[in-house]
Amino acid sequence: MESENAVGTVTIPAGGLIEPAMAMALNVHSSPGVYALLLGAGISITSGVKTGWGVVQDIVGKVAAVRDPDNPGARAEAAADPEKWWEANTSEPLGYSVLLAAAAPLPASRQAMLAEYFEPEEGQEDSKGPTAAHRAIAQLVKRGSVRVILTTNFDRLTERALQEVGISPQVVSRPEQIKGMKPLAHSQVTVIKLHGDYADLEQRNTVDELETYPEELQQLLERVLDEYGLIVCGWSADWDKALVRAVEGTRSRRYPLFWSQYGRFSDAARALTAQHNAVVIDGKNADELFTGLVSRVEALDRLTTAPITRDVAVVQLKRALPDPLRRIELFDLVDQAVTQITDRATPEHRPVLATSATWADTFGSNVRGYRADSEILLHLLATGVFHDDGTYDHVWRRAVERLARLRDTSPSPFNEYLEKLRHLPALLATWTIGVAAILNRREELLATVLYHPEWALPNSGHARLGPAWYLNPNRILIADGMHDMHPSGNGGRFLYPQSNWLKDTLREPFQLIEPSDIAYRDACARFEFLTSMIAMDAGDDFRAVPWSGEFFLDPTWGYDHNGLAATIEAELTDTWPLLRAGAFGGELSRAQKSLAALTEWKTKHGRRS
Known part of the structure; x- marks a missing residue:
């Protein structure tokens, strides 16, 4: 929809095939490094950092308060119109440099005075930090989409966001820096602070100071405006006369101009967008604009980039895991692997309906298909969870x-047992996380992954429960289908086909992590046992059903106070890792009761050989 404020501009109807934000993403993706950003005060609004003029207003208010300490309204009156107050009380014109020189004449005192406006307070490191827009811009720079950033802001939020992702920007905040700067094309990113840095006395704030730029800065600005496309965000064009004239003076643009407008559209902005046939993106704040741009550009990446192989994904994960600056890369690796599964988990690829004649074949095909779709994810989870120290537990749970x-x-319609298979990827992932945690002696992780995320069948009226209940293999993988799909080597039937198949099919992702088949199978049995104990914690409820598996067999369960059951019984103390992490409500008595219930279940329902 055309903005009613954007009279005379070129806009793309929101109801059309390509909306303005989509057009911007297509252009940025097809021409990496071609678009520069022009950022105004609007991009930093949500950070809590004041604009340069906001700092001037506040300091003038403080000067007024100490000048007239008996007047409680002095500060507010001066801050309301600082130029008028300053003119009435001094012989100097109001400017950033004059003001600071008067209020804090020495560098150390000046830095201390300014720090409160631009740096987080002690103990509040999350305050006055980069916004979602700043961090999205850093991602655009990291991927090579943006290499030049023009900003009217004095703060260092853009620089801090870039440093968070491992990028050291070339920053130009004073004219004398321009002569020695690296050429724009040779720098990963250049941040040009048109009005200076907050710590510089050469900042430009007042109407007079914003009337002209130094010659060196003017030439650099004109070069950028001539050679680059431009994305404008958070700039009103109300006060920056020199910048307005520079944009006006770019008579013939080589690349499109995209102008994001949120709120009032000034006369100057309207004139500039009309002059350059700008594409106006109306109604998006800075966070929405840039996070949306990153999402769209990444979506285009996925269309043009060959699918990542399993081994390459694991190598990338290993490199990212110990590096806090690559946390987003790690998140994306796992998230993209999940997306590969969800994209194919449709009735077209994994049918939920079959005739009685084709049911067994469809069941087997779906089980093998879900397992194949999960290949990359399972390798990432096995490697990631095993080598992680808990930093990325939220990624595995997600x-x-x-x-x-x-x-x-x-x-609709569907067959119950084919429909339940849609939870098979979640089961495979949970099993892999659990076994990896046990192999690395991080069993406290089970206290989270077996209780969360909670889920209930939609519109069933059932209570939401954790994976220990709704991912029970014996509910998801019906025995008849498993016997047909996974017969034993001699043509017979496994006593616990679900358990046997899960151990077998998930062995490969653990080959490099745990070469010993015995150690791997012991970890699987322990995982089944502990998961079953948690499942039995439902008490006498019908949901108290264990993950009946091969750990029930006597050689594993044990007898005469030997074996897995006796080992876990001996571990049950107040310091047991699962209890400390919150399993069983942190109550030893509940854990002991669950073990007794599991033992009773085995006595009644277990198979012995």
Whole structure:
């Protein structure tokens, strides 16, 4: 929809095929490094950092307060119209440099005075920090989409966001720096602070100071405006007369101008967008604009980039895991692997309906298909969880959460057992996380991944429960289908086909992590046992059903106070890792009761050989 403020500008109807924000993404993606950003005060609004003029207003208010200490309204009166107050009380014109020289004449005192406006307060490191827009811009720079940033802001939020992702920007805030700067094309990113840095006395704030730029800065600005496309965000064009004239003076643009407008559209901005046939993106704040741009550009990446292989993904994960600056890369690796699964978990690829004659074949095909779709994710989870120290536990849990949502909608019509298979990827992921945690002696992680994320069948009226209940393999993988798909080597049937198949099919992602088949199978048995104990914590409820598996067999369960059951019983103390992490409500008595219930279940329902 055309903005009613954007009279005379070129806009693209929101109801059309390509909306303005989409057009911007297409252009940025097809021409990496061609678009410069012009950022105004609007991009930093949500950070809590004042604009340069806001600092001037506040300091003038403080000067007024100390000048007239008996007048409680002195500060507010001066801050309301600082230029008028300054003119009435001094012989000097109001300017940033004059003001600071008077209020804090020495560098140390000046830095201390300014720090409160631009730096986080002690103990409040999250305040006055980069916004979502700044961090999205840093991602655009990191991927090579943006290499030049013009800003009227004095703060260092852009620089801090770039440093967070491992980028040291070339910063130009004073005219004398321009002669020795690296050429724009040779710098990963150049931040040109048109009005100076907050610590510089050469800042430009007042109307007079904003009337002209030094010659060196003017020439650099004109070069950028001539050679680069431009994305404008958070700039009103109300006060910056020299900048307005520079944009006006770019008579013939080589690349399009995109102008993001949120709120009032000034006369100057309207004139500039009309002159340059700008594409106006109306109604998006800075956070929405730049995070949306990153998402769209990454979506285009996925269309043009060959799918990542399993081994390459694991190598990238290993490199990213110990590096806090690559946390987004690690998140994206796992998230993209989940997306590959969810994109194929549709009735077209994994049918939920079959005739009685084709049911067994469809069941087997779906099980093998879900396993194949999950290949990259399972390798990432096995490697990531095993080598992680807990830093990325939220990433592993998010993978399960996204997969659990595959059953948030019910296709119609469907066969119950084929529909339940839609939770198989979540089961595979949870099993892999659990076994990796056990192999690395991080069993406290089970206290989270087996209780969260909670899920309930939509519109069922059932309570939401954790994976220990809704991902029970014996509910998801019906025994008859498993016997047909996964017969034993001699043509017979496994006593616990679900358990046996899960151990077998998930062995490969653990080959490099745990070469010993015995150690791997012991970890699987322990995972089944602990998960079953948590499942039995539902008490006498019908949901108290264990993950009946091969850990029930006597050689593993044990007898005469030997074996897995006896080992875990001996571990049950107040310092047991699962209890300390919150499993069983942190209550030893509940854990002991669950073990007793599991033992009773085995006595009644278990198979012995």
